[in-house]
Amino acid sequence: AAQKADFSGDSTAATINHSLTLLQRLQELLQNGNGSDSVLRVRSAASDEPKVFHTHQLLLSLQSEVFESLLRNQSVVTLYEPPETAALFEKFIRYLYCGGVSILLHQAIPMHQLASKYRVWGLQRGVAEYMRTHLASESSQGHVVGWYHYAVRVGDAALQESCLQFLAWNLSAVLGSAEWGSVSVELLLLLLERSDLVLHSELELYTAVEGWLSRRQPEAPVAERVLRAIRYPMIAPSQLFRLQAQSATQLGPSSHDAGKRVTWNALFSPRWLPVSLRPVYSDSAAGAIQPVRIEDGRPRLIITPAMSSPDFAGVSFQKTVLVGVRQQGRVLVKHAYSFHQSSDEAADFLVHADLQKRTSEYLIDNSLHLHIIIKPVYHSLIKVKK
Numbered sequence: 176a177a178q179k180a181d182f183s184g185d186s187t188a189a190t191i192n193h194s195l196t197l198l199q200r201l202q203e204l205l206q207n208g209n210g211s212d213s214v215l216r217v218r219s220a221a222s223d224e225p226k227v228f229h230t231h232q233l234l235l236s237l238q239s240e241v242f243e244s245l246l247r248n249q250s251v252v253t254l255y256e257p258p259e260t261a262a263l264f265e266k267f268i269r270y271l272y273c274g275g276v277s278i279l280l281h282q283a284i285p286m287h288q289l290a291s292k293y294r295v296w297g298l299q300r301g302v303a304e305y306m307r308t309h310l311a312s313e314s315s316q317g318h319v320v321g322w323y324h325y326a327v328r329v330g331d332a333a334l335q336e337s338c339l340q341f342l343a344w345n346l347s348a349v350l351g352s353a354e355w356g357s358v359s360v361e362l363l364l365l366l367l368e369r370s371d372l373v374l375h376s377e378l379e380l381y382t383a384v385e386g387w388l389s390r391r392q393p394e395a396p397v398a399e400r401v402l403r404a405i406r407y408p409m410i411a412p413s414q415l416f417r418l419q420a421q422s423a424t425q426l427g428p429s430s431h432d433a434g435k436r437v438t439w440n441a442l443f444s445p446r447w448l449p450v451s452l453r454p455v456y457s458d459s460a461a462g463a464i465q466p467v468r469i470e471d472g473r474p475r476l477i478i479t480p481a482m483s484s485p486d487f488a489g490v491s492f493q494k495t496v497l498v499g500v501r502q503q504g505r506v507l508v509k510h511a512y513s514f515h516q517s518s519d520e521a522a523d524f525l526v527h528a529d530l531q532k533r534t535s536e537y538l539i540d541n542s543l544h545l546h547i548i549i550k551p552v553y554h555s556l557i558k559v560k561k
Contacts, residue, residue, distance in 0.1 A: 201272045204231065213246050215268070216253045219261035225253070226261065228268055238271040241293045259285040260292075270298055278305065280314050284325050291329065303334055310341040311502040317354030323362060342366060344373050344497065344508035350383040356390055360397055363387065367404035373497055373508055373546065377409040381418070438481040439549065444474065474525040476518040478547065491515070491552045498525065499544035500536040506544065509536075 204210070208229030216225040232250075236243035245252050256264060263282055267289045270276040276298070278286050283306050290299035310319050323338035342349055343366060349355055358366075363384075366372065374380050384405065388398055407415065478494050496518070498510040514520035529535045530543065537543060 198273050201234070202269070205269060205272045212250060214251045216251065217261055217264050218253060218255050219258050221258035221261065226264060228265070230268065234272055239293045239295050242271075256289075257285075260289050263289065267293075267295075267298075271295070278302070280309060280312055280318050283309075283318075284322070287325075287329075303331060306334055307337045310337060311505065311507050313505060315353075317349070317352045320349070320354040320357050320362070324357075324359060327361075339365060341507075343369050343371050344511060346372050347374050347379065348505070348507075350374075350379065355383060355387065358387065360391075360393060360401075363401060364404065367401065370550070371495065371511055377406050378414050378418075381405050381410065440479050440481045441547065442477045443545070444476075474518070474528070474530065476524070476545070477516065478549070479516060493550045493552050495548040495550065496524075497546040497548070498528070498537070499539060499546065501539050502536060506539060508546070 205228075211229035211231060213230050213232045213235070215228040215230055217228070218225045232242075232246045235246065263278075263285050266276050266278070266282075267286065276286070283302055287299060287302040287306075290296075290302060306322055310322075312318075319338050319341055323335060323342070326332075326334035326338060339362075342362075346366065367380075367384075372380070384401060388401065393401075410418075476496060480492070492515075493513060494515065495511060495513045497508045498512070499506050500509040501507075502509075510525070512518060512521040512524050518524040525537075528537045528543075530537060532538075533541075
């Protein structure tokens with residue numbers, strides 16, 4: 176037994192903890208069916224024989240109001256489950272007895288379905304959190320698109336937004352994966368309307384969209400709406416002419432102007448200190464430079480144009496910095512920051528990045544990966560009086 180002194184009162188007091196033994200006894204109770212007062216028969220289309228669980232009404236009722244209602248006037252209950260949830264029912268029941276369960280990526284949706292159906296809210300929240308924190312996990316067929324569509328069906332707005340952000344920030348990886356073909360029309364349009372898509376080029380997106388249209392064959396109005404969402408001015412004219420000759424899709428003219436180019440200076444300081452925290456010299460004998468803790472500093476990024484031109488009058492440039500991390504052996508985008516000139520405008524810029532640790536997920540091959548996107552914002556120079 177684990178003992179822990181209790182210093183809030185008598186010094187001779189101690190806590191005796193047998194919780195692990197109790198959990199083991201509860202698990203044995205489920206396995207052996209000792210003292211069982213209820214039976215669950217789980218039927219599925221995948222099997223002619225039902226799965227039978229000898230359970231205890233009190234333990235099920237404590238965790239689920241649905242089971243409390245089902246077992247109120249009967250001791251034998253037949254449940255009908257799809258094959259996916261029926262395969263996990265034993266794990267689900269074990270959670271009701273022991274309060275813990277281990278799941279894999281492909282088990283997340285059916286386990287969430289069981290938790291929702293039987294109103295086991297703690298398990299439902301736990302599985303949803305598991306899904307939000309495992310978007311970057313690697314799977315052979317991909318899982319984020321499926322999780323997004325499931326979140327839409329069940330109305331989980333937080334999971335929807337997490338999936339949508341992950342897909343937008345890692346769209347190049349999604350375009351080349353097996354799950355791209357399962358993207359719905361609604362999800363595709365939502366992605367195309369975003370301004371924070373991370374891609375190698377707009378041409379890459381156009382090629383993937385054309386392949387999606389070829390496979391899905393949507394109605395003409397849908398196809399037209401999808402194609403209109405492509406940012407053709409971001410594709411070079413030479414590439415557009417080549418596409419015009421090769422593609423079955425009719426492309427319109429581009430306003431891309433290769434003559435207007437801007438070069439930029441980028442200054443990055445991994446540990447920048449504001450004036451108030453910088454060391455100060457003192458004339459007194461005892462006055463030495465005050466030591467500054469390394470954690471008092473924070474990274475800073477400044478981006479300024481290296482040239483000026485009358486061609487850019489009325490144009491400002493929005494900077495977006497994407498921060499890559501290594502997770503599950505893949506480089507993925509974890510944060511996106513937007514500012515006009517300096518990262519000081521984004522108060523949370525890399526505030527949680529542990530750049531001092533060699534094992535930090537932010538350090539990829541001992542380097543910090545920053546992807547900088549500069550987007551022109553056009554302003555009217557002439558105001559028209561109404």
